Amino acid sequence: MTGAAASRWWLGAVFAAFVAFLYGPTLTILVLSFQGPEGGLTFPMNGLSLHWYARLFEGAGVVDIWSAFGRSLRLGLAVMVLTTVVALLGGYAFRRRFRGEAALFQLVVASLIVPSIAVSLGIALQFRILDDAVRALAEVGRLPAWLGAEDHTTAMGLFTSGLGAHLTWTLPFGILIMFAVFNRFPTEVEEAARDLGASPWGVFRHAVLPLVAPSLVGVALFGFTLSWDEIARSSQAMGEANTLPLELQGLTTTATTPEIYALGTLTTGVSAAVIAAAFAAHAAARRSRRRAHGGAP
Amino acid sequence: MSSSRPDAAGAAVLDAAAPLSPEAGIAARSRRPAVGPGAAPFLQAAPLALVLLLFLVLPLLVTAAVSLWDYTEFTLVPDVTLRNYREMFEGCLSGGACSTLRTYVSTFKLCALTLAVTLPLGFAVAFFLAFHVRSDSARTALFLLCTAPFLTSNVIRMISWIPLLGREGVVNRALLGSGAVDRPLDWLLYSEFAVVLAFVHLYTLFVVVPVFNSLMRIDRRLIEAARDAGATGRQTLVHVVLPLSKPGLAIGAIFVATLVMGDFVTVGVMGGQQIASVGKAIQTHAAYLQFPAAAAQSVVLLAVVLLMIAALTRLVDVRREL
Numbered sequence: 001m002t003g004a005a006a007s008r009w010w011l012g013a014v015f016a017a018f019v020a021f022l023y024g025p026t027l028t029i030l031v032l033s034f035q036g037p038e039g040g041l042t043f044p045m046n047g048l049s050l051h052w053y054a055r056l057f058e059g060a061g062v063v064d065i066w067s068a069f070g071r072s073l074r075l076g077l078a079v080m081v082l083t084t085v086v087a088l089l090g091g092y093a094f095r096r097r098f099r100g101e102a103a104l105f106q107l108v109v110a111s112l113i114v115p116s117i118a119v120s121l122g123i124a125l126q127f128r129i130l131d132d133a134v135r136a137l138a139e140v141g142r143l144p145a146w147l148g149a150e151d152h153t154t155a156m157g158l159f160t161s162g163l164g165a166h167l168t169w170t171l172p173f174g175i176l177i178m179f180a181v182f183n184r185f186p187t188e189v190e191e192a193a194r195d196l197g198a199s200p201w202g203v204f205r206h207a208v209l210p211l212v213a214p215s216l217v218g219v220a221l222f223g224f225t226l227s228w229d230e231i232a233r234s235s236q237a238m239g240e241a242n243t244l245p246l247e248l249q250g251l252t253t254t255a256t257t258p259e260i261y262a263l264g265t266l267t268t269g270v271s272a273a274v275i276a277a278a279f280a281a282h283a284a285a286r287r288s289r290r291r292a293h294g295g296a297p
Numbered sequence: 298m299s300s301s302r303p304d305a306a307g308a309a310v311l312d313a314a315a316p317l318s319p320e321a322g323i324a325a326r327s328r329r330p331a332v333g334p335g336a337a338p339f340l341q342a343a344p345l346a347l348v349l350l351l352f353l354v355l356p357l358l359v360t361a362a363v364s365l366w367d368y369t370e371f372t373l374v375p376d377v378t379l380r381n382y383r384e385m386f387e388g389c390l391s392g393g394a395c396s397t398l399r400t401y402v403s404t405f406k407l408c409a410l411t412l413a414v415t416l417p418l419g420f421a422v423a424f425f426l427a428f429h430v431r432s433d434s435a436r437t438a439l440f441l442l443c444t445a446p447f448l449t450s451n452v453i454r455m456i457s458w459i460p461l462l463g464r465e466g467v468v469n470r471a472l473l474g475s476g477a478v479d480r481p482l483d484w485l486l487y488s489e490f491a492v493v494l495a496f497v498h499l500y501t502l503f504v505v506v507p508v509f510n511s512l513m514r515i516d517r518r519l520i521e522a523a524r525d526a527g528a529t530g531r532q533t534l535v536h537v538v539l540p541l542s543k544p545g546l547a548i549g550a551i552f553v554a555t556l557v558m559g560d561f562v563t564v565g566v567m568g569g570q571q572i573a574s575v576g577k578a579i580q581t582h583a584a585y586l587q588f589p590a591a592a593a594q595s596v597v598l599l600a601v602v603l604l605m606i607a608a609l610t611r612l613v614d615v616r617r618e619l
Contacts, residue, residue: 004530029460032460041463042460086345089344096337097338098338100346101342108345111353113552113602115598117559118579118599119352122355122359123352126355164348167348168348229452245451271448271450
């Protein structure tokens with residue numbers, strides 16, 4: 001028994017150290033982002049101020065960071081919505097047998113473990129070849145004028161190649177979450193709805209959707225935050241416009257002031273706000289479900 | 298094949314039970330949609346399939362094709378040539394300097410070091426959560442505590458190490474102050490050590506989650522039985538818990554290995570752009586618009602990663618675990 005108690009104590013210490021290791025560095029830059037105007041990249045704190053946040057909001061030291069911020073936000077929201085819808089539909093499809101389900105499942109897993117640089121490079125090459133083809137066809141006059149292909153430069157961009165690159169990363173997480181959800185989902189609910197004469201759409205809309213809604217919040221959370229912080233798959237696939245993490249990566253080699261910590265803290269703050277909002281939405285969805293079902297789980 | 302997923306397994310059990318009870322038979326039949334079997338799931342899976350075909354399968358096929366192309370300073374030249382692969386392994390066979398081999402050795406080393414830390418650490422954390430935290434709500438809360446950092450930016454988590462490990466950083470100040478060293482340690486930041494530290498920081502969660510999942514599935518009676526049979530804690534761990542958590546460890550190892558093998562961001566930022574890695578080699582070729590060379594590197598990387606996954610899955614039937 002003393003062995004078990006010792007192991008509990010030991011592993012508790014390892015766990016506490018692990019959590020400190022996870023959060024410690026981030027808390028350090030949180031503190032350092034409030035450096036005084038004369039402060040540097042490391043301790044000691046040279047006064048306490050919002051100087052570096054003010055600089056950041058002026059956009060003085062960092063070039064065009066706010067348009068990158070906006071781009072990442074818009075892309076994140078688009079990825080969030082698409083991930084939720086596509087993962088819900090995909091997860092629901094896997095509740096029944098269909099031809100090719102094993103292959104599709106393997107593709108989902110592959111999407112998760114194929115090195116991101118390979119995916120990103122592949123998408124970039126694909127769009128490059130597409131651009132060349134469009135230009136070549138426009139030159140020989142094979143494309144209708146309304147396409148405006150004469151002055152085609154590139155189809156690559158935030159909401160084409162960039163969106164696709166992000167979805168290859170967020171969808172596997174969404175699908176795996178939906179698997180976990182539907183695995184625990186009672187088939188009886190669907191059967192009862194069907195026995196009561198509900199159409200397939202009615203079963204989905206009135207029996208399935210209300211029950212899985214709280215979990216969809218989790219899928220949306222993963223969709224947004226994974227996109228918001230994505231860098232490896234974005235690297236080759238964004239075209240002209242950089243996302244915020246790409247700009248941040250560029251800054252790591254040039255930054256000499258705590259402004260980068262202010263930006264880092266702000267970015268982490270957005271993630272934290274989204275996580276908090278997701279928990280609130282999850283709780284709200286559970287409450288409304290409980291109300292709608294008169295106390296049923 | 299499809300019984301790999303528990304829900305499909307559940308459906309299979311239901312189907313198998315159908316002849317035994319009329320109710321189950323009716324239920325099984327009524328699970329088929331009215332519009333005819335097949336149509337609805339196809340339509341529901343179509344968006345997922347379309348995204349993966351357009352942005353995963355096709356790009357990888359394009360990469361394989363382009364790796365056989367030729368290129369000049371300005372354009373890609375469609376062709377079927379082994380030039381890119383030949384240049385990649387130039388010097389390797391003739392006994393000269395083989396940069397590709399050196400890059401792979403460097404990347405494998407990072408991978409091995411990272412696995413050597415993340416696997417035991419992830420196992421310990423998962424073991425604590427699964428066996429030593431008694432209440433479910435406490436377990437969920439602690440689990441979320443470990444997961445939340447995963448949802449924040451990797452780059453920021455990397456730059457957070459600068460004030461701690463830099464020449465003027467907290468660690469060096471403490472060491473100098475205590476007299477343990479007489480000048481600041483240089484290898485703390487922008488070094489192999491820093492890269493591995495960042496990998497451990499970023500990816501241990503990828504081991505914790507699957508191992509935790511495996512541990513939670515272990516029938517607690519097995520552990521009691523082992524104890525009743527007189528096994529010590531250590532013997533129970535080695536002969537009962539570890540073998541049963543092997544699938545989780547294998548999945549975790551696959552995640553970590555594939556993430557490290559293709560990495561170029563962490564190696565770049567934490568290595569101070571001094572350390573070679575396969576991902577960085579690909580990125581460098583792409584930056585110089587040598588796309589066919591980058592594509593060839595990418596194809597070889599994919600092949601190596603697939604071999605590593607195949608080796609790891611031989612240890613365990615991963616599909617049964619998902």
